Amino acid sequence: FSLLLLNLEEYYFEQHTANHILHKGRHNERKIRGSLKICSKSVIFEPDAISQPIIKIPLRDCIKIGKHGENGANRHFAKAKSGEISLIFSQVYFIKEHNVVAPYKIERGKMEYIFELDVSGKVEDVVETLLQLHRASCLDKLGDQMAMITAILQSRLARTSFDKNRFQSVSEKLHMECKAEMVTPLVTNPGHVCITDTNLYFQPLNGYPKPVVRITLQDVRHIYKRRHGLMPLGLEVFCTEDDLCSDIYLKFYEPQERDDLYFYIATYLEHHMAEHTAESYTLQWQRGHLSNYQYLLHLNNLADRSCNDLSQYPVFPWIINDYSSSELDLSNPGTFRDLSKPVGALNAERLERLLARYQEMPEPKFMYGSHYSSPGYVLFYLVRIAPEYMLCLQNGRFDNADRMFNSIAETWKNCLDGATDFKELIPEFYGDDVSFLVNSLKLDLGKRQGGQMVDDVELPPWASSPEDFLQKSRGALESNYVSEHLHEWIDLIFGYKQKGSYAIKAHNVFHPLTYEGGVDLNSIEDPDEKVAMLTQILEFGQTPKQLFVTPHPQRITSKFTSLPQTSSCNASVAFSPGKFCEENKCECFYRLCGKKLRKLVICKTLSLNRAVTGIAVSRNGSSVFTTSQDSTLKMFSKESKMLQRSISFSNMALSSCLLLPGDATVVSSSWDNNVYFYSIAFGRRQGTLMGHDDAVSKICWHDNRLYSASWDSTVKVWSGVPAEMPGTKRHHFDLLAELEHDVSVDTINLNAASTLLVSGTKEGTVNIWDLSTATLLHQIPCHSGIVFDTAFSPDGRHVLSTGADGCVNVIDVQTGTLISSLTSEEPQRCFIWDGNSVLSGSQSGELLVWDLLGAKLSERIQGHTGAVTCIWMNEQCSSVITGGEDRQIVFWKLQY
Numbered sequence: 001f002s003l004l005l006l007n008l009e010e011y012y013f014e015q016h017t018a019n020h021i022l023h024k025g026r027h028n029e030r031k032i033r034g035s036l037k038i039c040s041k042s043v044i045f046e047p048d049a050i051s052q053p054i055i056k057i058p059l060r061d062c063i064k065i066g067k068h069g070e071n072g073a074n075r076h077f078a079k080a081k082s083g084e085i086s087l088i089f090s091q092v093y094f095i096k097e098h099n100v101v102a103p104y105k106i107e108r109g110k111m112e113y114i115f116e117l118d119v120s121g122k123v124e125d126v127v128e129t130l131l132q133l134h135r136a137s138c139l140d141k142l143g144d145q146m147a148m149i150t151a152i153l154q155s156r157l158a159r160t161s162f163d164k165n166r167f168q169s170v171s172e173k174l175h176m177e178c179k180a181e182m183v184t185p186l187v188t189n190p191g192h193v194c195i196t197d198t199n200l201y202f203q204p205l206n207g208y209p210k211p212v213v214r215i216t217l218q219d220v221r222h223i224y225k226r227r228h229g230l231m232p233l234g235l236e237v238f239c240t241e242d243d244l245c246s247d248i249y250l251k252f253y254e255p256q257e258r259d260d261l262y263f264y265i266a267t268y269l270e271h272h273m274a275e276h277t278a279e280s281y282t283l284q285w286q287r288g289h290l291s292n293y294q295y296l297l298h299l300n301n302l303a304d305r306s307c308n309d310l311s312q313y314p315v316f317p318w319i320i321n322d323y324s325s326s327e328l329d330l331s332n333p334g335t336f337r338d339l340s341k342p343v344g345a346l347n348a349e350r351l352e353r354l355l356a357r358y359q360e361m362p363e364p365k366f367m368y369g370s371h372y373s374s375p376g377y378v379l380f381y382l383v384r385i386a387p388e389y390m391l392c393l394q395n396g397r398f399d400n401a402d403r404m405f406n407s408i409a410e411t412w413k414n415c416l417d418g419a420t421d422f423k424e425l426i427p428e429f430y431g432d433d434v435s436f437l438v439n440s441l442k443l444d445l446g447k448r449q450g451g452q453m454v455d456d457v458e459l460p461p462w463a464s465s466p467e468d469f470l471q472k473s474r475g476a477l478e479s480n481y482v483s484e485h486l487h488e489w490i491d492l493i494f495g496y497k498q499k500g501s502y503a504i505k506a507h508n509v510f511h512p513l514t515y516e517g518g519v520d521l522n523s524i525e526d527p528d529e530k531v532a533m534l535t536q537i538l539e540f541g542q543t544p545k546q547l548f549v550t551p552h553p554q555r556i557t558s559k560f561t562s563l564p565q566t567s568s569c570n571a572s573v574a575f576s577p578g579k580f581c582e583e584n585k586c587e588c589f590y591r592l593c594g595k596k597l598r599k600l601v602i603c604k605t606l607s608l609n610r611a612v613t614g615i616a617v618s619r620n621g622s623s624v625f626t627t628s629q630d631s632t633l634k635m636f637s638k639e640s641k642m643l644q645r646s647i648s649f650s651n652m653a654l655s656s657c658l659l660l661p662g663d664a665t666v667v668s669s670s671w672d673n674n675v676y677f678y679s680i681a682f683g684r685r686q687g688t689l690m691g692h693d694d695a696v697s698k699i700c701w702h703d704n705r706l707y708s709a710s711w712d713s714t715v716k717v718w719s720g721v722p723a724e725m726p727g728t729k730r731h732h733f734d735l736l737a738e739l740e741h742d743v744s745v746d747t748i749n750l751n752a753a754s755t756l757l758v759s760g761t762k763e764g765t766v767n768i769w770d771l772s773t774a775t776l777l778h779q780i781p782c783h784s785g786i787v788f789d790t791a792f793s794p795d796g797r798h799v800l801s802t803g804a805d806g807c808v809n810v811i812d813v814q815t816g817t818l819i820s821s822l823t824s825e826e827p828q829r830c831f832i833w834d835g836n837s838v839l840s841g842s843q844s845g846e847l848l849v850w851d852l853l854g855a856k857l858s859e860r861i862q863g864h865t866g867a868v869t870c871i872w873m874n875e876q877c878s879s880v881i882t883g884g885e886d887r888q889i890v891f892w893k894l895q896y
Contacts, residue, residue, distance in 0.1 A: 001035075278298075495551070707748060
């Protein structure tokens with residue numbers, strides 16, 4: 001058992017020795033000895049025998065909790081033998097069978113488990129606690145769940161106090177006692193803090209991992225105040241000069257209690273050592289008394305970076321630019337990365353695309369859609385030595401094998417070329433422990449597309465071993481070239497180029513929420529909004545606290561002949577929206593702006609015979625295509641709004657349409673189980689794909705692949721090139737993959753890179769699929785009715801879904817967790833979004849503008865008299881077309 005088996009933000013309250021009774025009342029009944037652990041969101045049973053798996057039952061999946069046999073004819077028997085607890089549930093996890101760290105095994109279906117407590121008199125209390133926690137887990141809103149669990153925790157802490165018998169000496173004088181939590185990566189453990197004239201103590205509420213943690217004040221070398229979850233509540237204590245691993249990290253419930261404890265320890269330390277500031281460390285580093293590695297560690301510590309907080313893990317720079325040569329030449333400046341630029345600005349072509357997007361973006365602008373340090377990136381590097389942390393972060397799964405940390409050179413190349421990858425390194429790359437590069441635990445991390453198993457990290461040719469790689473990396477970090485240029489990187493990460501006009505000039509602008517002071521959580525009154533905001537901040541990554549507001553001084557080094565560096569791209573790089581979209585499709589997305597959208601007005605309305613089901617617009621914007629339940633595909637002139645063509649494919653409704661690249665072919669899906677291809681140039685049907693056993697509900701296309709969703713419970717992936725010349729053969733499509741679902745599929749969408757697919761079913765489940773392996777990554781039952789529409793955010797990190805229950809849900813793609821949910825009075829049938837703002841079409845016919853960051857509805861715009869069923873918007877956010885069940889196609893324009 002480990003606290004990492006708990007969900008994020010979950011608490012472990014108590015444990016009871018117990019038996020898990022299998023086959024109760026049958027001839028083959030048997031008991032498994034172990035301990036039953038009560039946690040705020042789950043029940044965990046840890047068997048004594050390590051060959052048996054740990055059992056984890058999420059409380060939200062429980063159908064009934066009670067004493068075994070307390071209903072019906074067995075009631076009197078239950079009174080006689082009342083030491084048994086019955087849990088009836090729909091899902092259970094099996095973890096660490098034979099004590100092997102591996103992805104969790106999940107079993108679904110209605111089940112009953114019976115646990116027999118050693119102390120039968122505890123059953124009433126345990127059942128009551130479980131029922132109370134179950135009620136909290138079943139609340140709709142995350143904020144309400146958090147509030148109820150926090151109230152239960154505070155009540156437990158208030159009923160207990162620090163056990164003074166744990167003092168090391170009877171002569172110790174108590175100075176202060178308060179409630180707090182001990183923080184380790186991904187885990188917080190509640191309990192009581194106590195400080196005397198000689199020791200600092202922490203006593204966990206649950207007695208895990210040991211009854212009390214003791215720090216001798218005389219051993220303390222450093223203490224740091226910390227931001228935890230953007231709040232001034234953390235305190236970290238170091239008893240060595242090694243600024244990488246602290247002895248304890250505490251999170252308090254009140255800033256004043258944190259400050260009081262800090263003051264007491266600092267007063268005590270005055271007699272032992274002087275406090276260090278950034279300036280004092282800078283002076284030592286300049287004069288050569290600190291190495292580059294030590295200096296960066298000190299700066300990370302002063303900037304609130306801690307190994308105990310994965311959202312603020314110490315950040316170190318990529319130093320080396322050469323991962324292909326057989327020899328590493330540290331005398332050649334070309335061997336090194338340009339430290340004056342952030343990772344996102346190292347590739348001039350990618351930077352040009354990012355700048356084009358930045359220029360078009362409404363305020364608040366940001367250049368990079370992801371950060372250079374986040375929990376996901378840290379565990380990407382550390383998965384081989386911290387697999388349980390990765391499983392905790394990703395809900396019991398490892399990442400896809402091809403997305404793992406497989407090769408140093410591959411990772412560097414992706415940071416240079418990837419559309420959304422701007423990550424830096426962690427201190428381990430310059431340390432002396434090679435274990436994060438070697439699969440010494442023999443973990444099964446999956447098989448790559450080429451067939452090879454994920455094992456040790458592939459090293460560059462110039463490294464003969466992991467030890468050699470770290471030694472040469474550290475040599476590069478301490479080299480003369482880096483010593484002369486490290487101050488430029490410090491300016492970007494900790495210094496004056498971190499924010500403001502200097503950051504803009506340096507192309508170093510990240511999302512506003514990543515900066516200290518970017519949001520005041522105390523000013524957010526809605527608990528649901530606060531939880532959603534905090535989750536986003538912690539998962540996305542945080543910029544370090546700013547340490548310097550003027551240019552950082554250069555290190556005093558022996559004379560180094562510096563070559564002229566390539567000049568940084570400036571903010572005035574020429575760009576063209578059309579060119580930008582053509583070259584960088586994965587980064588091209590709608591930029592919604594609430595203020596703009598409030599000025600949308602209707603400029604033209606067209607009527608059809610039946611409800612509109614789909615809209616597609618040619619790339620040059622001249623032609624609009626619609627599908628309808630009247631079984632026709634219609635073509636309109638966007639300028640004149642006049643009908644130009646009407647084509648009937650079958651006697652059943654058409655469900656969606658799309659234009660293939662080149663604007664020569666329109667593809668339509670139908671309720672008659674077929675997909676139809678229509679040539680615009682030759683004005684005729686060019687092919688029919690008969691691929692499903694029931695209605696085709698939605699189609700997508702990317703890179704000569706067609707994705708079709710159907711009510712026959714499948715999504716099929718087809719490979720083929722459409723015929724577009726009269727002499728060519730008709731369409732020929734090969735079935736590449738079939739994604740099986742339990743029920744009919746009503747909507748699908750692809751991420752920007754077309755590596756992932758999201759599907760929504762009629763029973764409210766959102767599924768995320770890995771298209772490279774045709775495997776299901778996550779299955780999230782997040783709606784109580786049909787899923788109407790779903791789509792990835794532009795950066796691919798989140799999925800948004802809308803359903804018949806009126807919920808607008810945001811799901812984290814990496815972990816598959818529901819991170820926020822907004823509710824409207826009516827279903828939202830369709831939407832477009834940019835990751836922060838949503839324009840949705842509702843059942844009543846209104847267009848709604850949502851602010852996801854603010855977790856609120858910004859605007860209502862009346863449009864249709866029936867449900868809005870489909871929506872299209874151009875890249876400039878100036879033109880919108882909607883279709884509805886009222887048989888209307890509405891053309892909107894932005895009124896300036």
